[in-house]
Amino acid sequence: MTTRQLIADEAELWHAATHHPFLDAVRDGTLDPAAFSRLLVQDYHFALALTSAEGRYLAHAPRGDLEILAEGIQAMVAELAWFERKAAERGIDLAAPLHPTARAYVDYLQATTFEPYAVQLTALWALERAYLEGWRTALPGAAAYREYVEHWTNPSFAARVEALEAAANRVLADAGEPERDAFRWIARYERDFWQMAYTGRDG
Amino acid sequence: MTTRQLIADEAELWHAATHHPFLDAVRDGTLDPAAFSRLLVQDYHFALALTSAEGRYLAHAPRGDLEILAEGIQAMVAELAWFERKAAERGIDLAAPLHPTARAYVDYLQATTFEPYAVQLTALWALERAYLEGWRTALPGAAAYREYVEHWTNPSFAARVEALEAAANRVLADAGEPERDAFRWIARYERDFWQMAYTGRDG
Amino acid sequence: MTTRQLIADEAELWHAATHHPFLDAVRDGTLDPAAFSRLLVQDYHFALALTSAEGRYLAHAPRGDLEILAEGIQAMVAELAWFERKAAERGIDLAAPLHPTARAYVDYLQATTFEPYAVQLTALWALERAYLEGWRTALPGAAAYREYVEHWTNPSFAARVEALEAAANRVLADAGEPERDAFRWIARYERDFWQMAYTGRDG
Amino acid sequence: MTTRQLIADEAELWHAATHHPFLDAVRDGTLDPAAFSRLLVQDYHFALALTSAEGRYLAHAPRGDLEILAEGIQAMVAELAWFERKAAERGIDLAAPLHPTARAYVDYLQATTFEPYAVQLTALWALERAYLEGWRTALPGAAAYREYVEHWTNPSFAARVEALEAAANRVLADAGEPERDAFRWIARYERDFWQMAYTGRDG
Numbered sequence: 001m002t003t004r005q006l007i008a009d010e011a012e013l014w015h016a017a018t019h020h021p022f023l024d025a026v027r028d029g030t031l032d033p034a035a036f037s038r039l040l041v042q043d044y045h046f047a048l049a050l051t052s053a054e055g056r057y058l059a060h061a062p063r064g065d066l067e068i069l070a071e072g073i074q075a076m077v078a079e080l081a082w083f084e085r086k087a088a089e090r091g092i093d094l095a096a097p098l099h100p101t102a103r104a105y106v107d108y109l110q111a112t113t114f115e116p117y118a119v120q121l122t123a124l125w126a127l128e129r130a131y132l133e134g135w136r137t138a139l140p141g142a143a144a145y146r147e148y149v150e151h152w153t154n155p156s157f158a159a160r161v162e163a164l165e166a167a168a169n170r171v172l173a174d175a176g177e178p179e180r181d182a183f184r185w186i187a188r189y190e191r192d193f194w195q196m197a198y199t200g201r202d203g
Numbered sequence: 204m205t206t207r208q209l210i211a212d213e214a215e216l217w218h219a220a221t222h223h224p225f226l227d228a229v230r231d232g233t234l235d236p237a238a239f240s241r242l243l244v245q246d247y248h249f250a251l252a253l254t255s256a257e258g259r260y261l262a263h264a265p266r267g268d269l270e271i272l273a274e275g276i277q278a279m280v281a282e283l284a285w286f287e288r289k290a291a292e293r294g295i296d297l298a299a300p301l302h303p304t305a306r307a308y309v310d311y312l313q314a315t316t317f318e319p320y321a322v323q324l325t326a327l328w329a330l331e332r333a334y335l336e337g338w339r340t341a342l343p344g345a346a347a348y349r350e351y352v353e354h355w356t357n358p359s360f361a362a363r364v365e366a367l368e369a370a371a372n373r374v375l376a377d378a379g380e381p382e383r384d385a386f387r388w389i390a391r392y393e394r395d396f397w398q399m400a401y402t403g404r405d406g
Numbered sequence: 407m408t409t410r411q412l413i414a415d416e417a418e419l420w421h422a423a424t425h426h427p428f429l430d431a432v433r434d435g436t437l438d439p440a441a442f443s444r445l446l447v448q449d450y451h452f453a454l455a456l457t458s459a460e461g462r463y464l465a466h467a468p469r470g471d472l473e474i475l476a477e478g479i480q481a482m483v484a485e486l487a488w489f490e491r492k493a494a495e496r497g498i499d500l501a502a503p504l505h506p507t508a509r510a511y512v513d514y515l516q517a518t519t520f521e522p523y524a525v526q527l528t529a530l531w532a533l534e535r536a537y538l539e540g541w542r543t544a545l546p547g548a549a550a551y552r553e554y555v556e557h558w559t560n561p562s563f564a565a566r567v568e569a570l571e572a573a574a575n576r577v578l579a580d581a582g583e584p585e586r587d588a589f590r591w592i593a594r595y596e597r598d599f600w601q602m603a604y605t606g607r608d609g
Numbered sequence: 610m611t612t613r614q615l616i617a618d619e620a621e622l623w624h625a626a627t628h629h630p631f632l633d634a635v636r637d638g639t640l641d642p643a644a645f646s647r648l649l650v651q652d653y654h655f656a657l658a659l660t661s662a663e664g665r666y667l668a669h670a671p672r673g674d675l676e677i678l679a680e681g682i683q684a685m686v687a688e689l690a691w692f693e694r695k696a697a698e699r700g701i702d703l704a705a706p707l708h709p710t711a712r713a714y715v716d717y718l719q720a721t722t723f724e725p726y727a728v729q730l731t732a733l734w735a736l737e738r739a740y741l742e743g744w745r746t747a748l749p750g751a752a753a754y755r756e757y758v759e760h761w762t763n764p765s766f767a768a769r770v771e772a773l774e775a776a777a778n779r780v781l782a783d784a785g786e787p788e789r790d791a792f793r794w795i796a797r798y799e800r801d802f803w804q805m806a807y808t809g810r811d812g
Contacts, residue, residue, distance in 0.1 A: 052262040059258035060723060070280040077273040107513035114516060114669060263520060310716035317719060458668040465664035476686040483679040
């Protein structure tokens with residue numbers, strides 16, 4: 001199995017994970033600012049949970065993947081500080097409660113920490129790649145959101161996704177249904193996350 | 204409780220953790236090269252375990268400590284690569300078995316991952332500080348070992364120990380016996396580790 | 407805080423967690439057998455996850471709660487065997503995929519294994535009590551479902567819920583928002599679970 | 610690999626794990642009562658840690674092993690209560706500190722909770738079997754210790770060891786060095802534990 005095959009096999013679900021009216025509205029500038037704030041708050045919660053999950057992934061990763069995982073953790077911690085600066089600029093309270101859709105995704109991440117490493121790495125690659133691909137559909141971004149779109153599509157993030165993809169392909173060589181299943185859940189939760197940010201509603 | 208008090212209260216044990224004939228012999232050049240190789244191999248095992256433990260510490264650390272922990276993980280991963288280069292230069296096999304004394308220490312580290320965060324941070328600070336202090340007693344180091352002594356006392360490591368000390372003092376303000384106990388065990392295991400490297404024997 | 411207060415403070419949510427058209431239809435015999443099969447399959451997945459979570463709760467429980475937790479684990483393992491017998495009788499495949507609503511609940515349980523013990527015990531009590539109360543509203547149960555309703559309201563289960571309630575009240579004496587939050591999420595997921603079983607749909 | 614082969618391959622180490630002057634002195638009545646008290650205290654610490662480890666083993670055990678693991682947890686919790694009764698009868702303080710030899714063993718157990726299930730089950734079987742075999746060498750036990758020897762060789766414990774052996778043989782069919790390694794460490798720690806109880810000294 002390869003990352004390419006996973007995406008090809010689940011083309012429809014992957015498309016839904018990476019294309020959404022939310023992203024279109026970021027591109028054309030029609031997005032309700034309240035929706036954007038909602039995304040920031042819930043994405044911050046997600047980033048905290050991902051940092052934590054990455055700590056546990058690293059704790060039983062093979063020697064060869066420690067560098068990419070340590071870089072990922074560093075990048076996430078820098079991302080948290082960036083979220084905090086942006087929230088302060090926009091007057092947003094990041095302590096707002098976790099939305100049920102975000103909770104389901106965050107708890108799924110925590111649950112993967114009990115899964116085999118190949119499942120964890122597949123999930124990590126899939127979620128980072130979906131995020132990058134999604135934001136790329138919003139390029140160049142309307143003026144109000146341009147710096148965000150640029151931040152979430154910047155070359156160093158893209159390079160990290162590529163490195164994760166190479167690592168994921170190494171574990172996927174011997175992988176099977178559990179990894180495919182993780183890929184599907186990540187795609188599903190990415191899609192739900194955009195929808196939650198867009199509408200404020202669950203499901 | 205403060206880091207200073209812990210060290211003062213356990214002065215004898217702390218001295219034993221940070222002063223040893225092994226370190227004296229590194230300084231004066233009389234160390235048996237086999238003992239130095241033994242240290243490198245067992246310390247590499249330890250570094251792998253510490254990287255893993257730090258991943259789990261970070262997974263439930265408070266927001267304010269994520270930076271110092273992420274930097275610690277980065278530093279440990281760089282340290283692993285450094286060990287591997289040095290081992291290659293010296294023709295040492297890093298896959299040699301874990302010594303019982305090192306196993307006890309390594310397993311203690313793993314066991315701390317189930318302890319409260321204040322205990323974890325106390326242990327992490329104590330082990331890094333003991334290592335730094337110990338190697339400082341070997342300065343400037345005999346020619347054969349100088350680059351190692353300089354590596355293990357370098358200013359960026361010293362700065363990291365200071366940052367850990369500040370973080371440890373924040374959690375120690377409300378701490379009690381479990382943190383003191385962790386400090387004692389770390390000091391004891393540091394002492395045993397030098398002894399194991401020096402003699403090759405257990406206990 | 408007490409278990410009684412939690413239920414009183416969240417009366418509406420608790421009512422939704424313990425009363426549902428699904429249960430009414432079990433009582434009056436109008437329930438679609440496909441809905442009942444769906445409940446059995448998803449509840450079996452849930453029971454597997456709860457057994458696992460209870461293992462981790464026990465792993466850091468205080469000495470005084472080990473008996474009640476060990477009994478809970480024994481009871482869950484017996485419950486799994488009972489589910490398997492009933493599924494065989496009814497020709498149901500228990501390996502059917504986890505429904506998204508059940509996945510969110512199951513992952514929440516796994517996520518609680520990283521929370522403090524007081525949160526875990528509050529969640530465990532709340533979910534067992536909601537289940538007992540819910541099934542009691544279906545008593546005596548239409549003929550087709552009577553043995554199930556009797557099984558899920560039997561006196562030994564009720565005694566276990568009471569013992570959990572006593573243990574929960576001990577930890578709730580010093581508890582606060584995280585425990586209240588866990589109570590709310592459990593109530594919400596219990597409500598969603600009946601709804602999922604009833605309609606087959608998410609959310 | 611089979612349990613029988615493991616024992617045969619490591620005959621000398623296994624003999625040391627299951628035969629000791631401590632046990633001989635229990636049989637002939639010459640054991641220093643202080644040594645027996647030391648065993649009780651340290652074994653109680655060990656039993657607490659084993660109960661905790663078994664909770665985590667169960668948390669990711671395959672369905673087919675849940676019964677034997679749940680029974681093991683129940684048995685350990687009953688054993689803890691038995692230790693507490695005996696300690697009260699003998700006026701022993703079970704809160705006495707963990708001995709370094711016991712700490713190393715206890716931490717090894719905790720560390721196995723991060724290992725694959727096959728390693729965990731091998732360790733669990735090996736430690737229970739060594740304990741049973743060891744106490745059998747002390748049969749019938751001098752009058753002062755007879756009830757203890759009978760307790761630790763009773764038929765229900767023996768039956769549990771047999772059930773664990775059958776489960777271990779299922780996982781060992783596909784096992785290799787990590788499982789053999791776990792077997793060796795358990796044997797080593799069992800030997801060290803008797804020695805620690807006998808002499809009060811480390812190593």
